Amino acid sequence: MTTRDPRQRTVVRGGLVITAADELHADVLIEGERVTALAATGSAAAEAWTAGTVIDATGHYVIPGGVDAHTHMELPFGGTAASDTFETGTRAAAWGGTTTIVDFAVQPVGGALREGLDTWHAKAEGNCAIDYAFHTIVSDVNDAVLKEMDTLVDSGESTSFKLFMAYPGVFYSDDGRILRAMQRGAANGGLTMMHAENGIAIDVLVEQALAAGRTAPRHHGEVRRELLEAEATHRAIKLAQVAGSPLYVVHVSAASALDELARARDAGLPVFGETCPQYLFLSTDNLAEPGFEGAKYVCSTPLRPREHQEALWRGLRTDDLQVVSTDHCPFCYVGQKELGRGDFSKIPNGLPGVENRMDLLHQAVVDGRISRRRWIEIACTAPARMFGLHPRKGTIAPGADADLVVYDPTAVQTVSAATHHMNVDYSAYEGRQLTGRARTVLSRGTVVLDDGRWLGRAGHGTFLRRDTCHYLT
Ligand code: URP
Ligand code: ZN
Ligand code: ZN
Numbered sequence: 097m098t099t100r101d102p103r104q105r106t107v108v109r110g111g112l113v114i115t116a117a118d119e120l121h122a123d124v125l126i127e128g129e130r131v132t133a134l135a136a137t138g139s140a141a142a143e144a145w146t147a148g149t150v151i152d153a154t155g156h157y158v159i160p161g162g163v164d165a166h167t168h169m170e171l172p173f174g175g176t177a178a179s180d181t182f183e184t185g186t187r188a189a190a191w192g193g194t195t196t197i198v199d200f201a202v203q204p205v206g207g208a209l210r211e212g213l214d215t216w217h218a219k220a221e222g223n224c225a226i227d228y229a230f231h232t233i234v235s236d237v238n239d240a241v242l243k244e245m246d247t248l249v250d251s252g253e254s255t256s257f258k259l260f261m262a263y264p265g266v267f268y269s270d271d272g273r274i275l276r277a278m279q280r281g282a283a284n285g286g287l288t289m290m291h292a293e294n295g296i297a298i299d300v301l302v303e304q305a306l307a308a309g310r311t312a313p314r315h316h317g318e319v320r321r322e323l324l325e326a327e328a329t330h331r332a333i334k335l336a337q338v339a340g341s342p343l344y345v346v347h348v349s350a351a352s353a354l355d356e357l358a359r360a361r362d363a364g365l366p367v368f369g370e371t372c373p374q375y376l377f378l379s380t381d382n383l384a385e386p387g388f389e390g391a392k393y394v395c396s397t398p399l400r401p402r403e404h405q406e407a408l409w410r411g412l413r414t415d416d417l418q419v420v421s422t423d424h425c426p427f428c429y430v431g432q433k434e435l436g437r438g439d440f441s442k443i444p445n446g447l448p449g450v451e452n453r454m455d456l457l458h459q460a461v462v463d464g465r466i467s468r469r470r471w472i473e474i475a476c477t478a479p480a481r482m483f484g485l486h487p488r489k490g491t492i493a494p495g496a497d498a499d500l501v502v503y504d505p506t507a508v509q510t511v512s513a514a515t516h517h518m519n520v521d522y523s524a525y526e527g528r529q530l531t532g533r534a535r536t537v538l539s540r541g542t543v544v545l546d547d548g549r550w551l552g553r554a555g556h557g558t559f560l561r562r563d564t565c566h567y568l569t
Contacts, residue, residue: 111124111158122134130541156503158502161476163489169182175435187552191516195227201216261291262295278343311438375397378399394436394440424447426519482566
């Protein structure tokens with residue numbers, strides 16, 4: 097919607113606009129829900145703009161709202177459910193400068209993809225503070241499901257499908273099912289997302305560990321061997337090659353799994369990889385924290401020894417990894433993680449992080465690990481392109497949704513469960529000091545957060561239909 101009525105216009109003045117491509121001192125004109133123009137700060141064009149709302153961004157960055165392409169709000173898992181609802185989780189995301197999430201609708205085993213999507217629409221509709229979209233978790237590949245995939249890609253309701261080589265008896269698919277789903281993706285343009293861990297072998301190691309009395313949280317990391325992530329990643333790549341399909345490997349944590357991706361990309365295959373803040377900032381040292389504290393860090397793929405972090409940062413710099421998402425899947429320590437006291441295999445898998453991702457990655461800019469533009473690329477632009485949301489999301493350009501963050505690069509914060517907005521009783525980054533913080537957040541032209549004041553509302557967020565992956569066209 098464009099308007100000549102200045103009362104419905106907003107101008108963001110005086111900030112350093114950062115996109116994946118450029119950094120420029122520019123003012124941004126917003127009309128209704130969209131960005132309509134950028135002009136150099138102080139230029140005659142920018143000075144001529146009149147607006148009902150003027151946001152002063154002097155001394156701040158103006159960046160696209162973050163796109164978190166991997167969240168699990170209210171996911172039923174391990175006899176409980178992720179503790180953030182779509183309402184609390186999307187509000188927390190916005191506090192952290194993320195304005196779009198892509199969550200996973202789960203196909204019930206024996207049911208249809210449609211059933212999973214209907215359930216997820218019912219959970220999200222009217223509750224989200226920011227825009228949202230859905231991938232589909234395919235837990236039961238059959239002929240009817242393959243046909244449904246075509247329909248979902250055509251309509252844009254879900255153009256990416258996650259399969260699991262892990263979790264036998266829950267989400268697991270064998271190689272034949274995976275191949276069939278990939279072949280369908282090759283034909284209809286859908287993107288196969290893979291949880292690459294050899295779950296059959298892992299289950300043997302879990303059984304042996306428990307029988308030997310190795311029941312503490314740190315054994316979760318030990319049985320989910322790096323080799324079994326690398327092996328599954330290699331197998332997924334080969335299956336995708338046989339099917340002629342693209343592949344996106346989620347939550348890459350092991351250096352050797354990343355090596356497999358790099359090799360495939362060097363060979364020119366359409367293979368992509370995502371890692372998550374927990375693998376960049378946390379390690380097996382956290383899993384080994386005293387008592388039962390390590391349960392807070394149980395997720396799959398698991399945290400790895402510190403040395404892997406360097407490899408992941410390098411992969412982000414060299415574009416062997418394209419995206420950083422959170423895999424936000426929070427479970428409270430009290431009453432949820434505790435389900436696994438005395439048996440690490442019963443600890444619900446997942447970490448909170450949707451509120452922390454943009455700031456943790458900005459800290460990597462401060463620390464000299466990545467450039468500012470690469471920060472925006474891996475956190476906003478690449479996920480939007482990967483999942484068919486660009487240029488509506490993930491950038492600042494005429495025609496894009498006015499999802500903007502006025503970011504204070506000098507604000508210092510100490511991360512804590514006492515002050516975060518996620519509905520979970522601990523922070524995986526408790527006590528960590530970070531430089532940088534979202535000051536003002538706009539979602540489709542509406543200010544939802546300003547200077548520590550929440551102005552958003554549940555129901556503002558709309559469901560997004562998506563194109564297919566833009567890296568393939
Ligand atoms: O531990 C994790 N990652 N929990 C969420 C489910 C998944 O595999 O992404
Ligand atoms: Zn997974
Ligand atoms: Zn996940």
